Amino acid sequence: MNSKFLQKLIVPAQSKIILLILDGLGGLPREPGGKTELETACTPNLNALAKKSALGLTMPAGPGITVGSGPGHLAIFGYDPIEYEIGRGALEALGVDFELGPEDVAARGNFCSVDGNGLITDRRAGRIPSEGACELAKVLRTIKMDGIEFFVEPVKEHRFAFVMRSVDLGDALSETDPLKVGLPTLPVRALNRESEKAAHFANLFIEQARGLLAEKHPANMITLRGFAKLPTIPTYPELYGLRAAAVAINGMYRGVARLAGMEVLDVSGDTLPDEFETLEKHWNNFDFFYLHVKKTDTFGEAGDFGAKVHVIEEVDALIPRLLALNPDVVIVGGDHSSPAVLKSHSWHPVPVLLYGKYVRADGIAEFGERACARGSLSTLPAKHILPIALANAGRITKYGA
Amino acid sequence: MNSKFLQKLIVPAQSKIILLILDGLGGLPREPGGKTELETACTPNLNALAKKSALGLTMPAGPGITVGSGPGHLAIFGYDPIEYEIGRGALEALGVDFELGPEDVAARGNFCSVDGNGLITDRRAGRIPSEGACELAKVLRTIKMDGIEFFVEPVKEHRFAFVMRSVDLGDALSETDPLKVGLPTLPVRALNRESEKAAHFANLFIEQARGLLAEKHPANMITLRGFAKLPTIPTYPELYGLRAAAVAINGMYRGVARLAGMEVLDVSGDTLPDEFETLEKHWNNFDFFYLHVKKTDTFGEAGDFGAKVHVIEEVDALIPRLLALNPDVVIVGGDHSSPAVLKSHSWHPVPVLLYGKYVRADGIAEFGERACARGSLSTLPAKHILPIALANAGRITKYGA
Numbered sequence: 036m037n038s039k040f041l042q043k044l045i046v047p048a049q050s051k052i053i054l055l056i057l058d059g060l061g062g063l064p065r066e067p068g069g070k071t072e073l074e075t076a077c078t079p080n081l082n083a084l085a086k087k088s089a090l091g092l093t094m095p096a097g098p099g100i101t102v103g104s105g106p107g108h109l110a111i112f113g114y115d116p117i118e119y120e121i122g123r124g125a126l127e128a129l130g131v132d133f134e135l136g137p138e139d140v141a142a143r144g145n146f147c148s149v150d151g152n153g154l155i156t157d158r159r160a161g162r163i164p165s166e167g168a169c170e171l172a173k174v175l176r177t178i179k180m181d182g183i184e185f186f187v188e189p190v191k192e193h194r195f196a197f198v199m200r201s202v203d204l205g206d207a208l209s210e211t212d213p214l215k216v217g218l219p220t221l222p223v224r225a226l227n228r229e230s231e232k233a234a235h236f237a238n239l240f241i242e243q244a245r246g247l248l249a250e251k252h253p254a255n256m257i258t259l260r261g262f263a264k265l266p267t268i269p270t271y272p273e274l275y276g277l278r279a280a281a282v283a284i285n286g287m288y289r290g291v292a293r294l295a296g297m298e299v300l301d302v303s304g305d306t307l308p309d310e311f312e313t314l315e316k317h318w319n320n321f322d323f324f325y326l327h328v329k330k331t332d333t334f335g336e337a338g339d340f341g342a343k344v345h346v347i348e349e350v351d352a353l354i355p356r357l358l359a360l361n362p363d364v365v366i367v368g369g370d371h372s373s374p375a376v377l378k379s380h381s382w383h384p385v386p387v388l389l390y391g392k393y394v395r396a397d398g399i400a401e402f403g404e405r406a407c408a409r410g411s412l413s414t415l416p417a418k419h420i421l422p423i424a425l426a427n428a429g430r431i432t433k434y435g436a
Numbered sequence: 437m438n439s440k441f442l443q444k445l446i447v448p449a450q451s452k453i454i455l456l457i458l459d460g461l462g463g464l465p466r467e468p469g470g471k472t473e474l475e476t477a478c479t480p481n482l483n484a485l486a487k488k489s490a491l492g493l494t495m496p497a498g499p500g501i502t503v504g505s506g507p508g509h510l511a512i513f514g515y516d517p518i519e520y521e522i523g524r525g526a527l528e529a530l531g532v533d534f535e536l537g538p539e540d541v542a543a544r545g546n547f548c549s550v551d552g553n554g555l556i557t558d559r560r561a562g563r564i565p566s567e568g569a570c571e572l573a574k575v576l577r578t579i580k581m582d583g584i585e586f587f588v589e590p591v592k593e594h595r596f597a598f599v600m601r602s603v604d605l606g607d608a609l610s611e612t613d614p615l616k617v618g619l620p621t622l623p624v625r626a627l628n629r630e631s632e633k634a635a636h637f638a639n640l641f642i643e644q645a646r647g648l649l650a651e652k653h654p655a656n657m658i659t660l661r662g663f664a665k666l667p668t669i670p671t672y673p674e675l676y677g678l679r680a681a682a683v684a685i686n687g688m689y690r691g692v693a694r695l696a697g698m699e700v701l702d703v704s705g706d707t708l709p710d711e712f713e714t715l716e717k718h719w720n721n722f723d724f725f726y727l728h729v730k731k732t733d734t735f736g737e738a739g740d741f742g743a744k745v746h747v748i749e750e751v752d753a754l755i756p757r758l759l760a761l762n763p764d765v766v767i768v769g770g771d772h773s774s775p776a777v778l779k780s781h782s783w784h785p786v787p788v789l790l791y792g793k794y795v796r797a798d799g800i801a802e803f804g805e806r807a808c809a810r811g812s813l814s815t816l817p818a819k820h821i822l823p824i825a826l827a828n829a830g831r832i833t834k835y836g837a
Contacts, residue, residue, distance in 0.1 A: 099825070102835050116835075
């Protein structure tokens with residue numbers, strides 16, 4: 036079943052859907068037979084909600100596949116994350132909250148060190164501090180040319196996002212990082228005719244950067260990788276007639292939500308209560324709310340089991356505020372697993388809970404990996420969750436007579 | 437998700453994977469409410485392993501589809517058994533341990549009886565004994581022609597495998613069995629231009645066979661069916677960078693494993709302990725081991741419930757030897773079901789257990805059909821098992837950022 040098929044069956048409704056994503060929610064026990072982060076957390080509110088919900092486990096991109104947050108979010112937003120790929124450069128730009136336009140070509144930039152012959156001596160410029168990179172970004176921003184606009188946004192340490200804005204820019208561009216020290220940086224080559232203009236301007240930029248950075252050792256040169264435009268993705272308003280809003284603090288999630296046609300709301304702070312307050316404030320203006328919790332993933336990746344448990348408990352404590360809005364459908368899930376024991380994203384299916392008045396509840400009064408494995412949604416592709424939510428929200432009509 | 441997508445994400449690792457296949461593992465109870473063969477068997481070792489594993493049920497080719505051993509194995513090896521079809525002739529040749537080359541065209545041969553006018557009177561030559569067929573095969577092997585080699589390998593009773601070896605042979609060839617008595621055998625017709633050479637030589641062979649067998653009534657003629665070359669299948673080394681080995685006694689399983697690029701190991705005997713000994717002997721030389729147990733299927737097809745139970749118990753007793761090798765990932769499953777009550781292969785999903793250090797264990801301390809139905813792998817396509825095993829073996833990197 037594809038989104039075009041679904042699109043034809045969409046009918047308007049007054050219902051409201053909340054998609055609450057705990058980033059990297061899925062976990063693993065610390066010892067055989069033990070409990071995962073979610074199973075360890077004290078979650079009376081989520082457990083009570085689980086009892087009235089259908090439970091399952093989502094696979095973001097397929098069995099055994101570990102996804103980054105980009106494809107993980109596309110999947111839980113209902114898209115096929117293999118069909119719609121967001122390139123690395125575009126993700127880097129979204130990650131620093133850059134409002135990437137549909138014609139922009141973005142890349143991941145690195146400051147690096149070169150010797151007198153232009154040969155790379157350090158691909159990361161000794162991981163210069165972020166403050167230094169900010170100053171260098173300002174230097175690079177002085178590069179101006181007719182017919183094109185350049186943007187340089189510091190990311191962290193030696194990394195920056197690089198964006199070219201013009202018309203007729205292609206993104207089939209080769210990378211300039213030779214991936215080894217002792218070699219010169221490579222020129223950007225156009226890999227198709229449509230990308231020749233972009234290659235031309237990227238190379239002009241690089242040469243000016245080389246001059247401007249000459250005296251800035253260790254960060255006396257740059258490399259550019261992962262050139263990419265945003266993919267064109269059918270949006271929530273187009274596909275489902277949904278007025279959709281995103282409540283997320285970090286850039287990348289805001290960016291992916293914007294790509295799906297969601298209105299990205301301003302959050303006046305960076306705490307969980309700030310996010311819930313934003314949800315409450317805009318409740319009357321949208322049909323669909325995506326609410327993103329970052330720190331479950333942050334602590335999972337840091338290997339901090341206890342801190343991840345604590346974030347889950349903080350979210351649990353806020354569930355009553357969410358339910359007080361009387362949403363018609365609530366999804367609680369994740370974009371991927373990030374078990375603390377692995378200190379990274381993982382391939383493990385992600386717990387999901389689907390609540391609504393007409394959900395056929397499993398009656399399992401626990402929200403956890405093994406409880407969800409017993410749920411009636413079973414282990415399913417993440418992209419299948421949204422159609423089920425739309426159905427429960429009365430937004431899909433009958434197929435055939 | 438297809439194998440090309442997966443191939444791009446493969447990374448090297450030191451881990452080792454064992455795929456233990458009990459042929460025709462899945463079963464049915466003898467009476468309503470009873471236990472299946474696997475549930476009846478006393479399997480303390482498999483049950484203990486199950487407790488630390490994720491469980492599920494595999495569908496080899498799709499819901500309701502009963503598969504032969506060829507597609508059943510391709511599926512559990514991670515291939516789409518509908519995309520990659522092994523023709524009947526090729527399976528017949530593999531089944532007698534014939535080392536079928538990529539250019540060979542194989543067919544299923546039958547000895548049959550014809551009357552003085554060349555009309556078939558018995559399509560199976562009265563099911564002549566296998567010994568007689570061996571003698572007749574020797575007669576047919578005397579047929580020699582320039583530019584082509586013929587092979588005739590007895591299978592059982594009136595059946596034999598026929599192989600043509602040359603260059604530029606196509607396998608789009610019509611069958612010679614008219615499927616009714618009272619009709620003459622049909623000539624082989626080329627169904628496309630690339631198969632004209634093969635048709636020409638097949639017909640020459642048949643005419644010489646007619647002459648050589650004239651006095652051999654009841655086996656005084658042959659029919660050829662199911663002409664097929666081996667399909668071209670991307671191999672384990674190509675797809676996954678795995679050095680893979682197969683431990684199997686029967687020809688067809690060895691043949692399908694060879695097709696997947698596995699090295700087929702010599703087994704010095706035909707017992708289960710011989711197979712486990714082979715595994716142990718070669719443990720250091722490969723990343724992936726496929727180990728095949730035939731007799732579960734043999735007894736399932738024979739309708740011998742108790743004997744199938746006993747084979748499962750024999751395998752269970754050998755599980756500690758397998759675990760003593762300290763494999764990173766273990767899969768225990770089957771290529772299809774063969775319930776004794778049906779005396780045949782069946783469509784029922786097949787129990788599967790996936791064990792590994794980073795598997796999110798279901799904690800279900802039983803390996804059986806109904807226990808597996810409660811497992812977190814749920815009921816899934818058999819081809820999905822391998823990617824999950826590769827992920828658990830640390831051999832798949834992240835998709836997207």
